[in-house]
Amino acid sequence: MGPHGRNVLGKMQTFDFIIIGSGSAGSVIANRLSEDGKNTVLVLEFGGSDRGPFIQMPSALAYPMSMNQYNWGFETEPEPHLDGRRLATPRGKVVGGSSSINGMVYVRGHARDFDAWEDLGAKGWGFRHVLPYFKRLENSHGGEEGWRGTQGPMHVKRGRRLNPLYQAFVEAGREAGYPVTPDYNGAQQEGFGPMEMTVHNGLRWSAATAYLKPALRRGNVKLVTGAYTYRIILEGKRAVGVEYDVGGEVLTARARREVIVAASSINSPKILQLSGIGAPETLKAAGIPVAHALSGVGENLHDHLEIYFQLESKKPITLYSQLNLFSKGIIGLEWLLFKTGLGTTNHFEACGFTRSNAGIEYPDIEYHFLPAAMRYDGKLAFGGHGFQVHVGPMRSKSRGFVRVQNNDPKKPPKILFNYMSHPDDWEEFRACVRLTREIFEQPSMQVYAGREIQPGINVQSDADIDSFIRQHCESAYHPCGTCKMGSPKDVNAVVDPECRVIGIEGLRVADSSIMPQVTNGNINAPTLMIGEKASDHILGRDPLAPSNQQPWINPAWETSQR
Numbered sequence: 262m263g264p265h266g267r268n269v270l271g272k273m274q275t276f277d278f279i280i281i282g283s284g285s286a287g288s289v290i291a292n293r294l295s296e297d298g299k300n301t302v303l304v305l306e307f308g309g310s311d312r313g314p315f316i317q318m319p320s321a322l323a324y325p326m327s328m329n330q331y332n333w334g335f336e337t338e339p340e341p342h343l344d345g346r347r348l349a350t351p352r353g354k355v356v357g358g359s360s361s362i363n364g365m366v367y368v369r370g371h372a373r374d375f376d377a378w379e380d381l382g383a384k385g386w387g388f389r390h391v392l393p394y395f396k397r398l399e400n401s402h403g404g405e406e407g408w409r410g411t412q413g414p415m416h417v418k419r420g421r422r423l424n425p426l427y428q429a430f431v432e433a434g435r436e437a438g439y440p441v442t443p444d445y446n447g448a449q450q451e452g453f454g455p456m457e458m459t460v461h462n463g464l465r466w467s468a469a470t471a472y473l474k475p476a477l478r479r480g481n482v483k484l485v486t487g488a489y490t491y492r493i494i495l496e497g498k499r500a501v502g503v504e505y506d507v508g509g510e511v512l513t514a515r516a517r518r519e520v521i522v523a524a525s526s527i528n529s530p531k532i533l534q535l536s537g538i539g540a541p542e543t544l545k546a547a548g549i550p551v552a553h554a555l556s557g558v559g560e561n562l563h564d565h566l567e568i569y570f571q572l573e574s575k576k577p578i579t580l581y582s583q584l585n586l587f588s589k590g591i592i593g594l595e596w597l598l599f600k601t602g603l604g605t606t607n608h609f610e611a612c613g614f615t616r617s618n619a620g621i622e623y624p625d626i627e628y629h630f631l632p633a634a635m636r637y638d639g640k641l642a643f644g645g646h647g648f649q650v651h652v653g654p655m656r657s658k659s660r661g662f663v664r665v666q667n668n669d670p671k672k673p674p675k676i677l678f679n680y681m682s683h684p685d686d687w688e689e690f691r692a693c694v695r696l697t698r699e700i701f702e703q704p705s706m707q708v709y710a711g712r713e714i715q716p717g718i719n720v721q722s723d724a725d726i727d728s729f730i731r732q733h734c735e736s737a738y739h740p741c742g743t744c745k746m747g748s749p750k751d752v753n754a755v756v757d758p759e760c761r762v763i764g765i766e767g768l769r770v771a772d773s774s775i776m777p778q779v780t781n782g783n784i785n786a787p788t789l790m791i792g793e794k795a796s797d798h799i800l801g802r803d804p805l806a807p808s809n810q811q812p813w814i815n816p817a818w819e820t821s822q823r
Contacts, residue, residue, distance in 0.1 A: 275515040276303040276483070278799070279503050280523055281490050281532060283308075284358020285785055286772040287523035288468035289398070289792025291484075292414070292476040294799060301481050303514050304473070305488040305505055308355035311469050316361050318596050319460050320604045323639030325362040326738075331355040332362060335527055335673055342659075342681040344731050350676055351738060352525045356486065357469030359525065363738070363785055365465055365607045366629065367417045367457040369395050370780030370787050371450045371614075372812035373623045381777040382747030384758045385804065386794075388812065393805035394793040395446075395786070404457075405447030408810065414471040415789060416461030417446075420610030425578060426632040426648055426709060427455075427611040433703035434613050438823045440815075445614055449813035450781065451624050456612040459785070463600025468789060488512075490528075491670040493520055493536040493768060495552050500768035506670075519767045519799060522744075523792070526774040527663055530559035530743040531674045533755075534665040538765065547665045553764055557753040561745045562661040563779055564678055565627075565737035566690075567653030568730060570697045571634040573711035574646040580608065580633035581646045608632065613700075614781065617654065617692040619822045622814060624781055625655045626693055634714060643714055652697050653737060654689035655781045657681075663743050678740070681730070690734075691726050739784045744774040759798040760791075771795035 278294050280287045283306035295302045308331065311317075315324040316331065325331040333352045339345040353359035372388035379387040399410030402418040409417075422428060434453030435441050442452035459466045476482045487507050494502040494513065502515035522529045533539055537552030539559060544551050574581075583592060583603060596604025613628035634647030642649070661679035666672055681687065694716060701710050712718075716729045747754030749763050756762055760769040773788045780787045797804055815821070 274303070275517060276301045277516070277518045278521060279303045279305065279514055279516045280521045281305050281503060282358060282522070282524035282528070282772065283356050283469060283473055283484065284353055284523060284525060284772065285360045285468040285788040286792035286795065287521075288357065288360070288471070288473035289789055290521055290523060290771060290796050290799070291482055292472040293793065293796030295476050295479050295482045298479060298481055300518075302476075302483070304482065304484045305490055305503065305514075306356055306484060306486050307489045308353065309486050311356045311361045311467065314593075314597070316355065316467075317464050318593070318604050319365055319458070319463075319465050319607050320592065320596075322364055322607055325355070326351050327638045333527070335676055338675060338677045340678065340680050342679070342731070343734065348678070348680070348736050350527065350736065350740060352527055356473065356484070357467035360459070360467040360785055361465070361469060364609060364783070365458045365460055366609050366783040367446070367459050367786050368627075368780075368782030369446045369790070370782050371623045374778070374780040378746070378777050382751050382754060382758075383777055384748070386746070386758060389807040389809065390804065391790055391794065392808040392810060394790045397805065398789050398793050401446075405444035408444065408447035414475070415459060416466045416471070417457050417459060418461070419455040419457055420606045420608075422455060422610045424632045427630065429705045429709060430611045430630045430650070430700075431455075431613075432705035433700050436703040436705055437700050439613065439615055445612065448810070450614050451616070451813070451815055453613040453628075454611070456609050456629065458607050458609065460605060460607070463596065463605040489670070490524065490532055491535065493522070493532065493538075495536065495765070498553060498764060499766040516767065519769060521795075521799065522768070522770045523772040525772060526562065526740045526743045527674065527676060529770050529772055529774040530663045531665055533558050533744070533762070533770070535668065535670050538762065543664045548668045549665065555755055555763060557745050557755045559663040559674075559743050560660070560753065561742040561777075562663055562676070562678055562740060563657055563659060563742050564680070565653055565655060565739045565779060566657065566680055566734045567651045567737045568694070568734050569636070569642070569649045569715065570652055570694070571642050571647055571649040571714040572701060573634075573714060574648055574709050575711045576709055577646050578632075578709075579646040579648050584633070584641065615696065616815070616818065616822055617689050617696070619818070619820055622818050625689065626652060626696070627655055627782055628652050628697070647714060648709070650697060651737070652693045653734070654686060654693060656778070657686050658683035659686055660742075680734075687727060687730075690730050691723055694720075694726050694729075737783070739779060741773040741776040741779050741784055744770040745777050746775040747777060760795045769795065769799065
């Protein structure tokens with residue numbers, strides 16, 4: 262097989278299923294569709310191998326995201342409510358997709374998120390329906406018994422929490438009057454506790470490692486890397502194949518049964534639009550003939566925004582002392598030789614999920630705690646010992662879009678999240694800043710908490726906080742919603758509750774783009790779940806039996822913020 266698998270496929274080949282994208286959902290689907298050995302599956306991935314140490318070593322997570330080799334490198338249009346800033350929108354361009362470049366944080370989402378999906382028209386995707394799929398995908402180490410899966414391919418574990426700051430943060434949450442939860446992925450999300458990560462045997466446990474590589478050993482799955490998808494081939498209202506480019510050569514593959522688009526919330530709508538499926542005005546403006554009018558394609562784009570709340574540390578116990586070249590070398594060497602030590606963690610080992618106000622039924626704020634003051638790209642916030650918490654509201658009402666600009670498949674689409682365009686987002690974000698300050702003022706944190714680096718203690722009024730948010734908020738990299746799942750009667754829905762593109766046969770979308778509304782937390786876990794559940798729909802199997810387990814909801818939620 263040549264560098265891009267050219268000579269395997271030749272000019273044209275036929276498979277039962279073609280999956281576009283080898284990311285979190287695509288890898289799961291490739292595995293499940295090929296499991297019984299009866300189906301042939303082609304997986305098309307533009308990126309290359311995920312073998313490098315920057316991907317495989319958990320603590321190196323800042324590197325792959327900032328490397329063109331592994332990242333599509335998208336950015337937004339100037340965001341009108343954020344002083345015209347263009348925000349980075351990284352997506353994985355590598356085997357394993359974004360699960361190979363993400364922060365490895367594992368959060369299912371709150372039970373009510375999925376009940377909300379059902380209310381929005383995604384029938385059969387309530388919490389009772391999706392819980393069995395979460396259990397099917399998980400191999401949980403130390404999670405809450407009865408609530409977690411222990412036989413699945415995706416290993417999920419907690420860090421060792423050796424740094425005293427992790428425990429101090431959880432304890433401060435308790436001192437501020439919030440619950441402590443032993444497993445936010447179990448019965449009770451609300452509260453403070455240890456954070457979980459997709460790491461196993463000291464390695465990043467991506468969807469490629471957990472699902473795709475075992476599937477490739479079966480012989481009925483073919484992965485082609487360096488494959489840039491141009492469009493889905495339609496015959497009338499049926500998808501019959503995919504046109505793609507490998508190293509400048511345009512190739513075609515045909516699908517006997519179905520084409521499954523799992524190319525991300527940015528690329529999935531783009532591929533549909535390039536194929537003539539989308540809002541007629543978007544397609545016409547891009548010079549693309551309309552094959553099938555579907556107004557919701559590329560709309561409903563949304564995300565999580567966060568700020569990094571940073572403090573100086575009074576004690577020299579943070580990761581700062583490990584960030585010099587010599588220490589990094591020692592950590593890297595220990596990881597290379599033994600897969601042990603600080604190289605085996607993403608450093609997000611404590612967290613919190615809280616509600617911003619009384620009258621909110623379930624958490625809408627997430628905290629990731631990190632015992633260092635640094636940016637996501639690994640650059641230091643300041644030269645000294647510090648720590649930070651990433652915090653932001655979870656249910657933004659702002660919506661944007663992804664739209665192709667012309668009919669050139671290689672041109673990135675126009676991405677506008679329209680961040681902070683809804684007034685409620687400002688109110689929730691201000692609450693985040695004030696509630697976070699209060700947590701850091703608790704006795705457990707005061708032992709360590711020095712000067713507030715950012716926002717800075719002078720940032721107090723609504724106007725000051727708003728200005729800080731405009732200039733400093735960053736994406737948490739959870740874009741979703743652009744091929745919304747809903748009732749076929751919903752004019753804005755793109756796929757039905759079985760992930761079928763409404764009005765087109767033989768075509769599904771199954772990835773984070775189908776989420777009607779973003780979940781409360783990081784979106785890799787629910788995207789894996791979407792891959793699991795979609796696989797059963799594609800194979801025509803009865804869904805797993807619904808669960809009757811009831812999540813914990815704060816009994817005083819109507820009258821109390823905590």
